[in-house]
Amino acid sequence: MIHSPQFYQQSVIPSTVSRWTNNFLKNKLALSAFVLLALIFLVALFAPWIAPYDPAIQFENTKLPPAWYDDGMARHLLGTDDLGRDLFSRLVHGARLSLKLAIFVVVIASSIGMLLGSLSALSNVWIDQIIMRVMDLILALPSLLLAIVIVALIGPGLPNAIYAVAIVLIPHFVLITRNAIKAELGKEYVTAMMLDGATKVRLFTHSILPNILPSVIVQITLAFSTAVLEIAALGFLGLGAQAPYPEWGTILSESHAYITIAPWTVALPGLAIFFTLLSINLVGEGLRDAMELEQ
Amino acid sequence: MTSIIFRQFLLLILGLFTLTLFTFGISQLFPDPLILSDAHAKTINDSLIENYFNYIAFLSQGEWGLSRISGRSVLDEFFIYFPATLELTTIAIIFALVLGLPLGIYAAENKNKWQDKLIVSTTLIGYSMPIFWWGMLLVLLFALTLGISPVASRIGFEYDILPVTGFMLIDTLLSDQPYALAAFQNALQHLVLPTIVLGTIPLAIFTRVTRSAMIDALSSDYIRTAKAKGLPYDRIIWSHALRNAMIPIVTVIGLQISVLITGTLITEKIFAWPGIGKWLLEAVYRRDLVTLHGGLLAIASLVIIVNIAVEVLVHLVNPKLRHKK
Amino acid sequence: MHLLRVENLSVSYLTESGEVPIVDRMSIKMGMGEILGVVGESGSGKSMMALAIMGLLSPKMRMRADYINLDGEDLMKMSVEDRAAYVASKAAIIFQEPQASLNPCFSIASQLDETIAFHGGGGRADRKTKALELLDDVGINRPDLVLKMYPHQLSGGMNQRVAIAMALACEPRLLIADEPTTALDVTIQSQIIELLVKLSRAQQSGLMLITHDFALLSENTDRIGVVYSGQLMEHAATENILSSPHHPYTKALLDSIPQLGDRHVKGSRLFALDGNIPAIDQLPVGCRLGPRCPKAERQCVNTPELRSIENYGKVRCHLASVSSVNKAEADS
Numbered sequence: 001m002i003h004s005p006q007f008y009q010q011s012v013i014p015s016t017v018s019r020w021t022n023n024f025l026k027n028k029l030a031l032s033a034f035v036l037l038a039l040i041f042l043v044a045l046f047a048p049w050i051a052p053y054d055p056a057i058q059f060e061n062t063k064l065p066p067a068w069y070d071d072g073m074a075r076h077l078l079g080t081d082d083l084g085r086d087l088f089s090r091l092v093h094g095a096r097l098s099l100k101l102a103i104f105v106v107v108i109a110s111s112i113g114m115l116l117g118s119l120s121a122l123s124n125v126w127i128d129q130i131i132m133r134v135m136d137l138i139l140a141l142p143s144l145l146l147a148i149v150i151v152a153l154i155g156p157g158l159p160n161a162i163y164a165v166a167i168v169l170i171p172h173f174v175l176i177t178r179n180a181i182k183a184e185l186g187k188e189y190v191t192a193m194m195l196d197g198a199t200k201v202r203l204f205t206h207s208i209l210p211n212i213l214p215s216v217i218v219q220i221t222l223a224f225s226t227a228v229l230e231i232a233a234l235g236f237l238g239l240g241a242q243a244p245y246p247e248w249g250t251i252l253s254e255s256h257a258y259i260t261i262a263p264w265t266v267a268l269p270g271l272a273i274f275f276t277l278l279s280i281n282l283v284g285e286g287l288r289d290a291m292e293l294e295q
Numbered sequence: 296m297t298s299i300i301f302r303q304f305l306l307l308i309l310g311l312f313t314l315t316l317f318t319f320g321i322s323q324l325f326p327d328p329l330i331l332s333d334a335h336a337k338t339i340n341d342s343l344i345e346n347y348f349n350y351i352a353f354l355s356q357g358e359w360g361l362s363r364i365s366g367r368s369v370l371d372e373f374f375i376y377f378p379a380t381l382e383l384t385t386i387a388i389i390f391a392l393v394l395g396l397p398l399g400i401y402a403a404e405n406k407n408k409w410q411d412k413l414i415v416s417t418t419l420i421g422y423s424m425p426i427f428w429w430g431m432l433l434v435l436l437f438a439l440t441l442g443i444s445p446v447a448s449r450i451g452f453e454y455d456i457l458p459v460t461g462f463m464l465i466d467t468l469l470s471d472q473p474y475a476l477a478a479f480q481n482a483l484q485h486l487v488l489p490t491i492v493l494g495t496i497p498l499a500i501f502t503r504v505t506r507s508a509m510i511d512a513l514s515s516d517y518i519r520t521a522k523a524k525g526l527p528y529d530r531i532i533w534s535h536a537l538r539n540a541m542i543p544i545v546t547v548i549g550l551q552i553s554v555l556i557t558g559t560l561i562t563e564k565i566f567a568w569p570g571i572g573k574w575l576l577e578a579v580y581r582r583d584l585v586t587l588h589g590g591l592l593a594i595a596s597l598v599i600i601v602n603i604a605v606e607v608l609v610h611l612v613n614p615k616l617r618h619k620k
Numbered sequence: 621m622h623l624l625r626v627e628n629l630s631v632s633y634l635t636e637s638g639e640v641p642i643v644d645r646m647s648i649k650m651g652m653g654e655i656l657g658v659v660g661e662s663g664s665g666k667s668m669m670a671l672a673i674m675g676l677l678s679p680k681m682r683m684r685a686d687y688i689n690l691d692g693e694d695l696m697k698m699s700v701e702d703r704a705a706y707v708a709s710k711a712a713i714i715f716q717e718p719q720a721s722l723n724p725c726f727s728i729a730s731q732l733d734e735t736i737a738f739h740g741g742g743g744r745a746d747r748k749t750k751a752l753e754l755l756d757d758v759g760i761n762r763p764d765l766v767l768k769m770y771p772h773q774l775s776g777g778m779n780q781r782v783a784i785a786m787a788l789a790c791e792p793r794l795l796i797a798d799e800p801t802t803a804l805d806v807t808i809q810s811q812i813i814e815l816l817v818k819l820s821r822a823q824q825s826g827l828m829l830i831t832h833d834f835a836l837l838s839e840n841t842d843r844i845g846v847v848y849s850g851q852l853m854e855h856a857a858t859e860n861i862l863s864s865p866h867h868p869y870t871k872a873l874l875d876s877i878p879q880l881g882d883r884h885v886k887g888s889r890l891f892a893l894d895g896n897i898p899a900i901d902q903l904p905v906g907c908r909l910g911p912r913c914p915k916a917e918r919q920c921v922n923t924p925e926l927r928s929i930e931n932y933g934k935v936r937c938h939l940a941s942v943s944s945v946n947k948a949e950a951d952s
Contacts, residue, residue, distance in 0.1 A: 029416075137313045140598045141591070142556035145575070149591050152579040153325055229425055233561060236427045237576060252428060259431060260439050270428030277423035285419065406679075516720040519676050520783070524735050524790060525708020538725045614725055614770040 023290035030286020037279040040095055047096035051089035052077075055246040059084040063262040081251075081265045082258050090246040091272050097247050098276070101162055102227040108166045109227075110220055113173020120174060121181035132178075135171040143168040143226075144233060151239045158247075161240035165230045169223045176219050180212035214291040221284030225277050232273050248273050299610050299617070303603050310599040318592050319350050329588055331360040359592070360585040364577065369589035372574065377593075378461025379449060380570035383562070384555045387490045391497035392548070399505025400532065406510055414502060421499035426558055430492040430565040437488060445485050447567040454478040493562045497551045504547045508540035515539070542613045549605030552598050623794055623826045624650040624673070627686040631668045633900075634680050640900050642668050642681075644850045647926070650794070650843075653824040655817060657837035657858070659873065660847030661897050666830050669847075670796045674713050675703055691793050709739070712787035716799040718779035722771040728782055729767040735789040754785040759815055777808035781815070788819065794826040795819075801836070813840060834873050838862055843933075846870045849897055849908040852926060856933020866935040868915045869893075907937070915939055 014022065024030060043050055052075070053059075062084040065071060069079075078088040120131040138146065147164035154160045184190055190207050198206070234240030235249025243250065248269045255265035322329030323343070330336045331353045338349040359369040402414040437444040449463045450456060456466050456478055464486075467479040512518065513536050521535045556571075563572035571590065578586035610616045631643035643665040650656050660666045672683045675695070688695040691710050695703050715721040723731060732751040736742070742750065755763035758781040771779055780800060787795055797816055801809035813829070817840045820827035829841060837844055837858070844861045846854040846869065854867040865871045875891035895912045904910045906921035913920065919938045926936045 133309065133313050136310065137317055137595075140310065140314070140553070140602060141595050142553045142560075142598065144557035144560050145591065145594060148560070148575065148579055149321075149587055152582060152584065152587050153321065225423070232425060233427060236561070237564065239579065249427070252431070256431065259435055263435055266428070266431050266435065270425060270432070273425045273428060274423060277425065278420065281419055281423050514678070516715055516717055517723040520713075520715065520721045520786070521723070522676055522704070523674055523708065523713045524738065524786070525705055526734070526738060535723055535726075539723070542725075612725075614727075615772050618770065618773060 020290045023292075024286055027286045027289060030282055030289070033279040033282030033286065036275065037283055040276055040279065041099065043092055044095040044099040047092045051086075051092040053086040053089040055085065055090045055093040056244055057085065059086065063258065063265075065262075066264055066268075078268055079262075079264055081255060082262065087265060087268060090251060091248070091269060093246040094248045094251060094269065094272065095276075097241070097245065098228055098231060098273075101158070101231050101247075102224055105162055105166045105169065105227040105231070106220060106223050109169035109223055110173050110216070112166075113170040114177045114216065116170070117174040117177025118181060121178040121185070128178075131174065135174050138167065138171045143230060147230060147234060148237070148239060151234065156239045156242070158241045158245070161231065161234045165227055165234070168230065169226060172219055172223065173216070176215050177212060180215060181208055184208045184211050218284055218288045218291070221280055221287060225280040225284065228273070228276055228280065300607060303607050303610075306606075307599065307603045310603070311596060314592065314595050314599065315351060315354070316347075318588060319347050322350070322588065325584070329360065329585065332358045334358070354592070359589040362578075362586045363583040364581055364586065369586050370593075372586070373571070373589060373593050375461070376569065376571050376574040378458075379463070379568060380559055380563070380572065382462045382464065383486070383489055383493060383568060383570065384559060386486055387494035387555065387558075388497060388548075388551065390490050390494040391501050391551075395498045395501030396505050396544070399502045400509050400537070402502070402506040403509030403513060404532070411506075415506070418499040418502045421495045422503075424495055426492055426495060427561045427565060429495060430488070430562060433488050433492060434565065444488050445481075447565075449485050449568060450478060450482045451485075454481060489562050489566045489568060492565065493555065493558045496554060496558065500547060500551065500554075501544070504544055505540065508543045509536055512536040512539040538612075542609065545605060545609050545612055549602055549609075552601045556594060556598065621652060621692075622649055622689065623652045623654065623691055624648065624828075625687070625689040626669075626673065627688075629669060629672060629683065629685040629688065631665070631672050631677065631681055631683045634682060639682065642850055642900060643672065643683075646847075646850075646852050648845060648852070648855070650826050650828065652793075653820070653826060654843065655820055655827045655829065655841045657841035657844040658828060658830045658847060659832065659834055659837055659844060661832055663897060664847045665850040666847045667798050670713065670798050670828065670830055673707075674711060674796065675700075675707055676713070708790060710792060711794040711796065712790040712792035713796040713798060714780070714783045714787050714800050716802050718776050718783050718803065719771055721783055722779055722786075724771055727768060727770055728774075732767070732782075732786055732789060735786050739790045750789070751785075754788055755782070757788065757819070758782070758785045759811075760785075776804050777812065780804060780808075780812055784812075784815065784819070792825060794828065796828045796830070798830045799832070800829075802831070802833075809836070835877050846873070849903065850900070851908060851936060852934075853909070853936050854933065855926070856935075860932050864932075866929060866932060866940040867937050868913050868939070869909050872914075 024034075059080055061073065061080055063080065063082055066077065066079045066087075078086075078091065081087055081090070116131055116135075120128045143165075146168055147161065150164035150167065151157075151160050154163075184207060190203065193203055193207060231240055231247070232249030232252070235247045235251075236253045238250075238253055241247035241250045243254065251269040252266060252273075255262065255269070259266050323346075330339075331350070335349065335353045335358065339346060357370055359373075361367065362369055362372055365372065398414055402411040405411045434446060438446040445451065450467070454467070454474060454477075455472065456463065456470050459466050459469050463482040464479065467475055467482050469475075470478060472478065513532075517539075518531060518536055521531050526535070559570065560572040560576065562568065563570050564576060567573070571594065575587065575590045577583075578590065626646065626648045628645040628647060629643060630641060630645055632639040632641045634640075646665075646669055648656070648658075648669075658666050658669070668677070668681070671677050672681075672685075673688060673690075673695075677683060685696055687697075690707065693706060695707065698706060722728075726734075729748075729751065732754065733747050736747045736750050736754075741747070751767060752763045755766055760766050760778065760781055766774065766778065766782070771782075774782065784800075795816070800816065801812050804812065813836055816827055816829065819825075829837065831837060841858045843856065844854075844858050845852055846861070846867065848869050854861065854865065854870050856866075861870060862874070865874055872891060872893045878890060893912045893914075898904060898908065898911075907913065907916070907924050910916050910920045917939065922938070924936050924938050926934050927940070928934050929940060
């Protein structure tokens with residue numbers, strides 16, 4: 001365009017991150033899911049201030065229906081459970097507990113997984129093979145079954161359940177990191193960087209990391225939703241958080257017996273789990289689309 | 296082709312080997328030693344390697360130990376509970392396939408139209424459904440409120456069916472009782488809710504995978520060629536596109552085995568279904584490590600075998616892999 | 621009697637912010653058994669034109685035309701189904717990527733057999749004989765072996781031959797070859813082009829050869845259409861275009877072909893136009909070549925129309941009427 005005057009429209013090429021952000025902001029469904037998820041996080045963060053009562057306090061009115069029913073009471077917005085505990089307070093504290101545990105699980109699983117994955121991709125064949133066979137084995141075991149066996153061996157209870165869920169989530173991170181690194185190392189621009197004398201650290205931070213980041217971010221959202229679900233499932237089976245804890249799955253398991261007398265004690269905690277999972281999955285989906293990853 | 300089967304067979308052996316190493320490791324690490332039988336107890340000594348080979352020897356002879364709860368052989372118990380689970384999971388996967396494939400194809404044909412958007416968002420809802428809650432909701436609505444479905448178990452207690460195959464649908468038909476047909480219907484009714492609960496997540500996954508695989512196939516050059524040749528629309532969809540889409544779909548079907556077993560544990564608890572899930576949960580609650588060990592070993596072997604079988608199938612449906620040396 | 625007459629064919633792409641035109645009022649004529657070359661840069665819309673004629677545009681594309689007359693019938697007056705059936709019976713197309721345009725999951729035998737069965741049919745044995753004949757016609761040495769194979773087991777050149785055989789199975793009056801050799805090795809390129817020309821001459825069927833490589837067209841075509849930025853710039857007999865191109869763009873294209881052997885002038889440099897083909901949403905005012913044209917004048921900000929020039933053909937350029945570009949060049 002050297003000889004032509006610059007009165008034609010000029011195009012500005014946005015950076016990768018701003019393109020992703022724009023893509024994500026354009027997706028109305030993902031955006032509203034993100035807002036919902038943010039709200040759930042806020043509720044979890046400020047649970048002690050939002051919840052009107054202590055989740056363990058028992059009131060005289062047991063199995064009180066939510067406030068919008070004729071026999072409901074305004075001071076118990078979502079009613080009370082079979083022991084007279086305020087359901088709203090329990091659910092709010094449950095959000096805090098569930099999200100806290102899930103975040104913890106994902107942090108452990110992703111850091112161990114990425115570490116093992118990098119190790120597997122960058123070290124010799126034998127270490128790679130050993131790591132991969134172990135991951136294959138964990139993948140072959142149905143996740144909840146493995147969690148159950150682990151819990152059975154080291155005993156039921158919250159911390160053990162957490163480790164079990166974390167172990168189950170590790171292989172996906174290992175696979176993603178390993179495959180992405182291997183794929184990147186085979187590409188010509190990486191060879192070009194090596195020929196230019198780039199150090200290993202620079203190679204890792206400038207070529208490999210930016211390229212595996214999108215898949216890792218998506219995997220983190222997936223793992224987060226799996227973690228919330230599995231923790232609740234273990235709670236439901238009586239192997240995770242134990243009875244007085246206001247964990248969502250545990251609450252469901254307790255109220256299972258009162259499903260005909262107090263259906264709201266089943267419906268509401270489930271709804272909380274469902275909306276949390278749905279918003280995480282929608283955000284994950286939106287991120288995957290925004291970052292132009294293949295399904 | 297033979298080289299592929301040989302390779303997959305080696306992978307199968309390798310998989311089972313890692314699995315037994317894992318279960319053996321567990322039995323060594325925990326203070327409660329795993330003793331499969333009296334004869335096994337006598338062979339236990341200080342050498343780990345020798346112990347491992349003895350362990351394998353006893354496992355392969357079918358000595359998987361005695362249940363701490365019932366005192367019966369764990370392997371025998373597994374085969375008593377397994378048919379109920381197999382029946383439920385098979386029907387659930389058929390349910391998911393029969394609904395999921397056409398839905399996925401329909402969504403792909405109408406890509407980005409409202410039908411597609413509706414299907415995609417419904418699958419996302421199904422995918423996000425905690426199945427223990429979903430099961431309770433269905434029971435509350437269809438069994439307890441409307442009363443049009445049984446609440447739990449495989450068949451009404453008024454029917455006395457002799458277990459021959461262990462599959463209720465077959466056993467009711469084999470039964471020489473006068474109410475055989477009524478019992479069959481009753482067993483079918485009992486299957487409906489558990490099938491829906493167990494099949495929801497696979498259904499959501501199949502629909503999504505079919506949709507994206509079909510969209511990929513339909514946008515490819517060879518479909519353009521097929522259209523240019525003037526082939527009828529149905530033939531393009533059901534022969535040319537679906538044949539190619541089957542490659543990712545078969546892979547994903549294989550991956551569902553694990554998901555289904557996880558779902559079985561929960562579904563069987565909700566519906567008091569006398570299968571593997573209920574059996575294992577009972578073992579966990581009563582810390583019966585012998586039963587758990589056997590259950591884990593049996594189910595994991597099963598998953599590994601199915602995965603290998605699916606891998607062979609994937610090679611069969613994909614000519615590119617089939618001809619690779 | 622024309623084999624193909626296209627009048628004012630426009631194709632546009634539907635986006636969230638409206639329609640983006642890709643092909644702008646293209647008019648093309650082809651006689652019976654004529655070989656027409658269509659040349660243009662990638663992205664100029666030449667392939668879209670071909671897909672539009674064949675009715676193979678993706679759902680995100682819209683096409684309009686006054687008429688598309690193929691072997692005596694107007695495609696625009698037919699229903700979608702009728703049109704697809706009619707086009708399939710009269711025309712066939714082969715694409716750029718031979719590997720991708722054959723279905724990877726079916727053997728060559730089943731893909732050829734399906735096509736033969738759909739066009740004419742015959743018994744199982746007849747179809748097999750026909751398939752072997754077709755493969756032989758396109759110069760495949762061991763048709764019986766190739767028949768059993770899958771596309772991924774064959775080379776690009778072989779796959780393109782199979783694709784041509786499959787197109788011939790439709791017994792087309794018009795064969796469109798959309799960049800048929802771009803993905804192939806140079807040595808195979810001329811073989812494929814020669815094969816296409818030979819088959820077209822032998823069967824008296826029309827051949828539309830779409831390419832970005834002028835050199836491929838010069839020896840093989842009867843007429844040439846030059847496409848730039850979605851518009852037909854020049855449409856004339858091959859010898860006219862080669863000897864005295866009227867449009868500056870055509871001239872630029874011709875001057876960018878390296879001359880080898882006797883015709884090579886030592887120290888001469890190849891000609892290149894400045895700049896790039898404009899993005900379709902950033903078209904210049906007036907002539908679309910305007911900002912890049914070495915001859916551009918004040919009047920070029922007015923949109924030029926395709927005009928007939930006596931004893932030559934059609935040209936879309938204001939300057940062409942005054943004097944031929946070549947003359948102007950010679951005078952200076």
